[in-house]
Amino acid sequence: MSSHRALLPRSTPAASGVSSRAIGALLDRLEARSVEVHSIMVVRHGHVAAEGWWAPYAAERPHLLYSLTKSFTSVAAGLAIADGLLSLGDRVVDVLPEHVPAGLGEQGRRLTVHHLLSMTTGHTRDSLAEAWELEPDDLVKGFLRVPFPEPEGSWHAYDNATTGVLARIVERVTGRGLPELLDERLFHPMGIDHAEWDRLSSGAVFGFHGLHLTTEAVAAFGQVLLHGGVWGDRQLIPRAWVDLATSRHIATQQDPELLPNPDGLTGYGYQFWMSRHGYRGEGAYGQLCVVVPAHDLVVAVTAGGDPHQEMPGALWELLLPGLDDPGSARDDEVLAERLGRLSFPLPRGSADPSRSATADIDASAEASALPDGTTVTVEPVDGGWHLRLGPSLKLAAGHGDWRESSPLGRPVVAAGAWQGDTFIADLFVITSPHRVRLVLDAGAGVAIATWSTVPMTTSDLRLHLRSPLMTRPDVA
Template sequence: MPAQRVLLPRSTPAASGMSSRSITALLDRLEARSVECHSIMVVRRGHVVAEGWWAPYSAERPHLLYSLTKSFTSVAVGLAIADGLLSLDDRVVEVLPDHVPADISEQARRLTVHHLLSMTTGHRTDSLAEAWRLEPHDLVKGFLRVPFSKAEGTRHAYDNPTTFVLARMVERVTGRGLPEFLDERLFAPMGVEHAEWDRVASGAAFGFHGLHLTTEAVAAFGELLLRGGLWGDRRLVPREWVRLATRRHIDTLPFEDGSGNADYLRGYGYQFWMSRHGYHGDGSFGQLCVVVPSHDLVVVVTGANTQAQAVFDALWECLLPGMDGAGSTRDDEILTDRLRRLSLAPVPGSAAPERSVRARLDASAEDSALPDATTVTVHPVDGGWLLGIGSSLDVEVGHGRWRESSPLGRPVVAAGAWQGDTFVADLYLITTPHRVRLVVDAEAGTAVATWNIVPLTGPGLALHLRSPLMTRPDVA
């Protein structure tokens, strides 16, 4: 893989006026709470002061951001507005008249860019599944057909299609695809050389999810926002748009089950969440870009967990107290060594017995990654195994080290071991938060394949090994 371009300068916690012990305390807290992280980057006063990746994740790998993508789409909207091509008061029906249903309601006719950005269109909950059901080939039209329970502008509801519609509006007024528009106006000037987008079946970028970026690229985005849209001495995003997008426009509500988390009840901006300190872009399963202007701080975390609030608690309780603490070079060295050795737990076990196994997949487990009765074979090769899945997937598995293969285009990094008569392998879809654990019972001739966290775009493994992923998202 080619060398990654450096986007941000490096320094040490001590040189940036903070104690590295606070970062160590943050890592300790996340570990104690079993929060699975894949990367972390701390930027203070414009310099990266701490960075680490839990093997097999690594610095050069892009990572699926899920709904953190929405914050990038917000910037695209701001750029279109700055160009005079769009305004906050423009209505969906005026910009996308060919997507207007014949039976459109008066409220749907009134929906504006502001309502979409702030997710205040009047839907009670996320309308994605219902919109797809109503219009399987036109999500904009389906979104406009979903009934409204509240008046527009009065209530926030997290609603994925709002961002999809915004992406299509940007494309209509600019004449460019969303990825191409952001490449030209944002990523290329910043030096971000690889931004991959997952797409719906028509080929359009989701807009509300699906962007893959490296941890440093996300940190650079946070730093761009912190500097009010300036990248070096070049203005990429209008300061006024950054201010508008990252301030509260509407209150946020507890979840329907009555629960609520402190950093999700501070209000919502234009595709950004307000936090107890600063604001953040947020993606499912732990993809976070946290910007804290009061401390000249950006923190990026990627991972595979459902404990986002635990990350915020750790940031505020462990990291912030060290922002103006006295640091030492020895503490910095200890932290650097720890960050260098981060790793997810490999599969324990041996390389023996060196035998080939053939099994049939039992898909009775909920959300199995593979169809029932799929043939699974395990063949020993030098330093590991060749795993055959069905007729088209061959995955290389290492023992005591990670092995990479790309059976359908997107890389898989895998390691495994024998545990008695059972072969166990972890298959990391390394540009996503997801992995599959495959367990083969050699005596019974059966296998099971289960996700650590099921991808929101469906449980089928083969779908997520293709690049770009193209699917109709059945769930939010």
């Protein structure tokens, strides 16, 4: 576990002009509608007014940001442009000529950095899976081979591959890997020393996903943007780039696969979403960095469900009306007590310390996290258990408490209990939005291990325990 160092000063909701009752109402809304949140941080006037983590998630834990990563790739592109190494009008085919497929049409040859940043290449849907199917070892070439039904610049389609191509362009012109560039120019000057990245099997980072940061680091990033790229007395991101990247460049359409959300229809910038108030970086399963300059407000959220329907709309309905209408010191105390008690429930049942069991995984269960036939063994130890998954993977699980282990480099936090002849354990892949529920029927000798939400990269739990995770989305 990384050490936690405060990046932002602390205050109270009342001193920051934030209503504790409004934050409480926001928590009530999320709880009532079963929105799975892992952390929340509200920053007003540069001070953290409220913060909370649902245990076993904690302040010092980096959390996978999924597509919120894109906003950091945008910053990297802005740095390259400010350094004179890249321009918005540079063409993909000129910067990455060895990735150009034979017979590429004129539209593919016209595509520029601007089109990648704004996701206006002419694709009408996400091209990632098709691009990798066409070219499993060359995403840039695969992206250029996917047909472009619309003229470039005329249509926005949320397209992960565009940001993957952009990452390779930034790395080409700077001669630096994306992590190294952002460490030197952004993270380390801010005091962030724990940025982690998932990677492709080649070792390169995705660019469109895969960055892990703490909640406070995400909030601090929002604060840098709010201040026009300034952190302390340093201009880390050019102000002109912040203004350009967080301005609307193209209209957006309702995603037919998602329930209607008005904030999905407010336009897209350069790897930032516009919002009804301010703008935001956003990642799958509820990762958010919301910046509202008009209210000097930043809200960072990590989550593990699908709060698309609730966020950021709940902020506008419940949090904004409580700004500049702070309550009493007692209201702040009540909220602080509530935020300090946030937790996922521990599995209920007995420890049964003399009992062990062995079973084989039935992978026919939907969202299975382990291959069919994997042997699972439950061994009692020190008021908890060792869980053996297969011949060599051993995890620790507590009874009545969370226990941590890192058998392959990435931490897992787990707890379990016996309920009659059934052993149940929750395994949190704690630096991600995902967890696994293990249910072992000792009498039948059968177990299932299922994801709460299936990771977008691979469903194999064993790969998610490796650091760094090196994979790519599966291609049918």
